[in-house]
Amino acid sequence: MTLLRLNEPLPGQYSLLLDAGTAPVDSVIGELGHEPNGYFWAGVAEVLVSTESPALEGRFAYDPEAGMFCAYGTDRGALQELEALMNTVATDGERMRRLVTDAEARGFEFDD
Template structure:
């Protein structure tokens, strides 16, 4: 069972708790993802919050598609955001995003999946 304390171990993704739902967020084009800019550029993307959402979506589809029913995306140009009331699902999304931030080959792979499945906004 995931609790809110688990999110404090994540170095880049921020957890925001709300009354009826919570969110995991990351500012796009910031220090945590700046190194991914050349990879996004290969796909003519800026690395926006929407683009981060697309690769997270691809990762979830690849690893546990059922998880998509347990949270929602609400990305903006400058921010990645996933929200919902299921802390375990949000933690899975947050750790997936952390993995992407740490693994450029995984990002490259998920960019290909996102393109193949037409996940880019």
């Protein structure tokens, strides 16, 4: 199941998008005390990059909104890697639960 979309709105410019409220793990996010909005998903992306793929750090930027997660940049490969990481969490409730619990135990605060 692919929830995220990688677009090329301009030649060489890429956007990775996720419509907030459309993931199978939204109820788990709510149980954990969070709102599954774009800002929350940006936090998920930050945690995934810092803990699982630090080589992605600085290769794209985030521009979330309440209704949508967005990461963008010129490095299509980096955004494809982020897409794969996020899809695994967005479709697996236990994986999401572990990610949030572990991140909060380390002091990470989700901005939702």
